[in-house]
Amino acid sequence: MIKKSFKYLLIISVNFIVLVILLETWVDDYELTFNQGIYFYELLQLIGLSIVLLFLLRIMVAVMRVLKFNAKQSRIITSIAVTLLLSSRFYIQYTKRICHNNHAYKKFRKELMQKVKPIKSGWEGSQANNLCLEEYQYILQTKSFPKIPNNARNISYEYEYEGFLPDYSFSLIYDVPIASNVEIIDYKKNTFSKTQTFEIIENVKRVTYTEFLW
Structure with a gap:
């Protein structure tokens, strides 16, 4: 059971790490000065998202097994798709902020x-x-x-x-x-x-x- 669950924990962990890296990229000195607590607030959201994904993927996989959808590769692909779909708001938001903070206004903010x-x-x-x-x-x-x-x-x-x-x-x-x-x-x-x-x-x-x- 642990071995089976590890794949889904890995998917959620990789997603969390990538989002944290993106968060670290756009939170600069300006954000920490004028938007106090932003890093902690965003990190809490990512932790909450990961917990929701953990339960959701667990339920989804259980349902797929009940329905005798036993193709392991398909379950993993579906889990990745669901993870990316629920995380898409953060990916879009963080990408926009990276473009704004680290490229378009990087010199101005510095x-x-x-x-x-x-x-x-x-x-x-x-x-x-x-x-x-x-x-x-x-x-x-x-x-x-x-x-x-x-x-x-x-x-x-x-x-x-x-x-x-x-x-x-x-x-x-x-x-x-x-x-x-x-x-x-x-x-x-x-x-x-x-x-x-x-x-x-x-x-x-x-x-x-x-x-x-x-």
């Missing part, structure tokens, strides 16, 4: 991460200085940071969070042309607050936005 540094306080988070608009907007694809005007430049931010509790603080500084309209914000409700002010420095308005939850 240069961006040279500007992004970890927070040095006791909390977790990141900070960056002198970002261009394209770099900040790219971060917005992953993080729900506030949107800024399309004419913003010289962008800096600092984001830190507690980790276990929802407490966080976020500060953002950027420059806009002096003729730009800047909304003054002073809002507070319970433990949440946000403010926005500006000062004129030479020929630009320097906008400072802060947001806190404690």
Whole structure:
């Protein structure tokens, strides 16, 4: 029985290893910085998939034997097909992310991460200085940071969070042309607050936005 089951365990194990290799390939420094926990979350999904496949293939093979479908090679081919079919979402998703992270945006992400540094306080988070608009907007694809005007430049931010509790603080500084309209914000409700002010420095308005939850 163990010898018979080994073939199906091998199919599931090889599938798991290949998917983990693909996962390792697309999870880079950017993902680990702006999408915390992504590796652990994806790994849990792969483990769950493998457990489901283990039971499913076991049931499928048992049914095939009851139906006297005894061709060993056909059972193995069917098991591989079922494994690949149920894993196809991960293969497609991971392949797309490898193409995006490791090819199309590899240089861009690498240069961006040279500007992004970890927070040095006791909390977790990141900070960056002198970002261009394209770099900040790219971060917005992953993080729900506030949107800024399309004419913003010289962008800096600092984001830190507690980790276990929802407490966080976020500060953002950027420059806009002096003729730009800047909304003054002073809002507070319970433990949440946000403010926005500006000062004129030479020929630009320097906008400072802060947001806190404690």
